[in-house]
Amino acid sequence: MRGVKIDFDAAKPIYQQIMDGLCRAVARGELRPGDKVPSQRDMALTLRVNPNTVQRAYREMEREGLLETARGWGTFITRDRSLLEGIRRRLAEEAVTAFVDELEALGLEREEMMELLRSRLESERRIRDDHGAEGEETPGP
Amino acid sequence: MRGVKIDFDAAKPIYQQIMDGLCRAVARGELRPGDKVPSQRDMALTLRVNPNTVQRAYREMEREGLLETARGWGTFITRDRSLLEGIRRRLAEEAVTAFVDELEALGLEREEMMELLRSRLESERRIRDDHGAEGEETPGP
Amino acid sequence: MRGVKIDFDAAKPIYQQIMDGLCRAVARGELRPGDKVPSQRDMALTLRVNPNTVQRAYREMEREGLLETARGWGTFITRDRSLLEGIRRRLAEEAVTAFVDELEALGLEREEMMELLRSRLESERRIRDDHGAEGEETPGP
Amino acid sequence: MRGVKIDFDAAKPIYQQIMDGLCRAVARGELRPGDKVPSQRDMALTLRVNPNTVQRAYREMEREGLLETARGWGTFITRDRSLLEGIRRRLAEEAVTAFVDELEALGLEREEMMELLRSRLESERRIRDDHGAEGEETPGP
DNA sequence: GTGGTCTAGACCACA
DNA sequence: GTGGTCTAGACCACT
Known part of the structure; x- marks a missing residue:
C-alpha cells in the first residue's frame, strides 16, 4: 500500500494510522470507488503489523461506510461517491x-x-x- | 486559571491539556516570565481534577524548562524569554x-x-x- | 532483576533507585541493547513496590533515551550504543x-x-x- | 560565610547544605575550635535563606556535638578536637x-x-x- | 501551605 | 498481558 506509513512510536494508535492512510489514498484518488483494498492478511504483512490491528481498522471504516465487505470476495471501497x-x-x-x-x-x-x-x-x-x-x-x- | 479548559471526554490526556493550556497562556502573554502559576492543589480544585494529574503536567513542563519550582514556595514561569x-x-x-x-x-x-x-x-x-x-x-x- | 536493590529507608526516592539500578545493569553489560526489561507489573512484584513507581522510573528513562517502549509489547533497552x-x-x-x-x-x-x-x-x-x-x-x- | 554555597534547586535540603558547608569550613581549618559562627540571623541574611532553616541546621549540628550554644553569647565550634x-x-x-x-x-x-x-x-x-x-x-x- | 513521593486500585487502549 | 491515564488519599520535607 503506497501512501500508508506506520509510525510505531507515534501517539496515534496504529489502527487509526491505517484508517488515515486509506482515507487519504481515497481522497487523493489513488484508490477509486469500487476498488479492492488489500486483504487483511496482505496488508498486515506489508505493514509489518498484527492482523488483528488491520482488522480493527477495516471494521471501523466499514462502520463509517467507507469500506464494504463481500464475504469470500474481499473488501472494497464504497461506490457511494x-x-x-x-x-x-x-x-x-x-x-x-x-x-x-x-x-x-x-x-x-x-x-x-x-x-x-x-x-x-x-x-x-x-x-x-x-x-x-x-x-x-x-x-x- | 483563565484559558485552561479541560475536556474530560477528549482523547488527549488531561495532563497534556493542562500543559497546552499553560503553554498557550504564556504564548498569549497572559502569564509572564517569572509569574507564579497556581499551586498544584489550587489548580486541581479549579479544574476539578486530581492534584497528581496537575503535578504530572507541571513536572513535564519543568522538564521542558517552561516551569521552575522552588520548594515550599510554588511553581513559576521561567524567566528565560x-x-x-x-x-x-x-x-x-x-x-x-x-x-x-x-x-x-x-x-x-x-x-x-x-x-x-x-x-x-x-x-x-x-x-x-x-x-x-x-x-x-x-x-x- | 538481579542488580536492582531497593532501600526503602534511603533518602533517595525509590524510582531513582530503580533508574540507577537499570542504568548500572546496562553499564555492566548485564542488560544489552535491545533487551526487554521486565514489564512494569513484574518489576513491581519482584521489587515489592507499586507499579506506578516502576512506571515513573521507566518513563523518565525513556525520556533520557535509555529505554524505548512498544505499546502492548513491552519496554526495551535502546539500541543506540x-x-x-x-x-x-x-x-x-x-x-x-x-x-x-x-x-x-x-x-x-x-x-x-x-x-x-x-x-x-x-x-x-x-x-x-x-x-x-x-x-x-x-x-x- | 565564605565556603557555604546554597543551591536552591538541588535535591539536598537547604539545611543540610548549610551543615555540609560549615562542616567543611571546619575541616579545612577555615573555622577553628572555639570560633564563633555567625548568628542565625546573620547567616540567614547572607545566605538569603529563612532563619528557621539556619536554626534547623544549627540545631542538628548541636545534636552532633559540632556546635555549642551559649545563650546570649552565640554559637561556637566545639573545642573537642x-x-x-x-x-x-x-x-x-x-x-x-x-x-x-x-x-x-x-x-x-x-x-x-x-x-x-x-x-x-x-x-x-x-x-x-x-x-x-x-x-x-x-x-x- | 508548598511541592515530592508513594500506595492502592481502577479503567482504558493496544497487540 | 502490556503500557497509559486517572483518582483518592496518605505521609514527608521545606519554608
Missing part, C-alpha cells in the same frame, strides 16, 4: 479548524496565519523545484 | 506542518489551501463582528 | 567530580586523595581475596 | 566508599578507577595553573 466526497471535505475542514484554533490560542492574528502559511508553501515549492531539477534535463529555450 | 519564544515558534511551526501535510495528503493544491484558510478566517471574522456588534455602538454614521 | 556509552561515561565523570569536590572541601591535597583511594582499593582486594580463597583451591606454590 | 577530626575522617571515608561503590557498579576495575582519578586531578592542576598565571607576572629567569 457522495460519502467519499463528504469524508474528504470533513477531513479538510477539521484540518483548518485545528490550524486556526491552535494559532489563535498562540495569539496570532489572521494576517499572521495567512503569512505563515504562505511562507511555508513558498519554501516547500522551492525545495521541490530544486529536487525536481536534479534528475531532469534543464528545459532548453 | 528565549526559551518561551522558542516554544511559541515551535508550536506555530508544528501547526503549519500538520495543516499542510494533512491537506497535501488529501490531494489539495497550494492555492486551494490558501483559499480554504482565507474563507474560514473570513467567516470567523463575520461571526465575531456580529457578536461584537450586539453590545456595542454601531460604528459610523 | 553511543547513548548507552555516553551515560556510562557521564556517571563515571559525575562520581569523580563528587569525590574530588568533597575531598577538596575537606582540605585534602591531591596526593592524599590518591593515597586514600589506593588504600581503600588495597583493603578491598584483600577482603575479596580472602573470601575468594574460602571456596577455592589454594593456588599452588 | 577529636570530635572534629572524627567528623572529618568520617566524611572522607564516606566519599571514598561512594566513589568506589559507584564505579564498581559501572563495572570499572581498580586500575581504571585510579587512572580516572589521576587524570582528573591532572587536568584540574593544569586549569588552576593556567588561571593563576593570568593575573601574575610571568616569573622571569
Whole structure:
C-alpha cells in the first residue's frame, strides 16, 4: 500500500494510522470507488503489523461506510461517491479548524496565519523545484 | 486559571491539556516570565481534577524548562524569554506542518489551501463582528 | 532483576533507585541493547513496590533515551550504543567530580586523595581475596 | 560565610547544605575550635535563606556535638578536637566508599578507577595553573 | 501551605 | 498481558 506509513512510536494508535492512510489514498484518488483494498492478511504483512490491528481498522471504516465487505470476495471501497466526497471535505475542514484554533490560542492574528502559511508553501515549492531539477534535463529555450 | 479548559471526554490526556493550556497562556502573554502559576492543589480544585494529574503536567513542563519550582514556595514561569519564544515558534511551526501535510495528503493544491484558510478566517471574522456588534455602538454614521 | 536493590529507608526516592539500578545493569553489560526489561507489573512484584513507581522510573528513562517502549509489547533497552556509552561515561565523570569536590572541601591535597583511594582499593582486594580463597583451591606454590 | 554555597534547586535540603558547608569550613581549618559562627540571623541574611532553616541546621549540628550554644553569647565550634577530626575522617571515608561503590557498579576495575582519578586531578592542576598565571607576572629567569 | 513521593486500585487502549 | 491515564488519599520535607 503506497501512501500508508506506520509510525510505531507515534501517539496515534496504529489502527487509526491505517484508517488515515486509506482515507487519504481515497481522497487523493489513488484508490477509486469500487476498488479492492488489500486483504487483511496482505496488508498486515506489508505493514509489518498484527492482523488483528488491520482488522480493527477495516471494521471501523466499514462502520463509517467507507469500506464494504463481500464475504469470500474481499473488501472494497464504497461506490457511494457522495460519502467519499463528504469524508474528504470533513477531513479538510477539521484540518483548518485545528490550524486556526491552535494559532489563535498562540495569539496570532489572521494576517499572521495567512503569512505563515504562505511562507511555508513558498519554501516547500522551492525545495521541490530544486529536487525536481536534479534528475531532469534543464528545459532548453 | 483563565484559558485552561479541560475536556474530560477528549482523547488527549488531561495532563497534556493542562500543559497546552499553560503553554498557550504564556504564548498569549497572559502569564509572564517569572509569574507564579497556581499551586498544584489550587489548580486541581479549579479544574476539578486530581492534584497528581496537575503535578504530572507541571513536572513535564519543568522538564521542558517552561516551569521552575522552588520548594515550599510554588511553581513559576521561567524567566528565560528565549526559551518561551522558542516554544511559541515551535508550536506555530508544528501547526503549519500538520495543516499542510494533512491537506497535501488529501490531494489539495497550494492555492486551494490558501483559499480554504482565507474563507474560514473570513467567516470567523463575520461571526465575531456580529457578536461584537450586539453590545456595542454601531460604528459610523 | 538481579542488580536492582531497593532501600526503602534511603533518602533517595525509590524510582531513582530503580533508574540507577537499570542504568548500572546496562553499564555492566548485564542488560544489552535491545533487551526487554521486565514489564512494569513484574518489576513491581519482584521489587515489592507499586507499579506506578516502576512506571515513573521507566518513563523518565525513556525520556533520557535509555529505554524505548512498544505499546502492548513491552519496554526495551535502546539500541543506540553511543547513548548507552555516553551515560556510562557521564556517571563515571559525575562520581569523580563528587569525590574530588568533597575531598577538596575537606582540605585534602591531591596526593592524599590518591593515597586514600589506593588504600581503600588495597583493603578491598584483600577482603575479596580472602573470601575468594574460602571456596577455592589454594593456588599452588 | 565564605565556603557555604546554597543551591536552591538541588535535591539536598537547604539545611543540610548549610551543615555540609560549615562542616567543611571546619575541616579545612577555615573555622577553628572555639570560633564563633555567625548568628542565625546573620547567616540567614547572607545566605538569603529563612532563619528557621539556619536554626534547623544549627540545631542538628548541636545534636552532633559540632556546635555549642551559649545563650546570649552565640554559637561556637566545639573545642573537642577529636570530635572534629572524627567528623572529618568520617566524611572522607564516606566519599571514598561512594566513589568506589559507584564505579564498581559501572563495572570499572581498580586500575581504571585510579587512572580516572589521576587524570582528573591532572587536568584540574593544569586549569588552576593556567588561571593563576593570568593575573601574575610571568616569573622571569 | 508548598511541592515530592508513594500506595492502592481502577479503567482504558493496544497487540 | 502490556503500557497509559486517572483518582483518592496518605505521609514527608521545606519554608
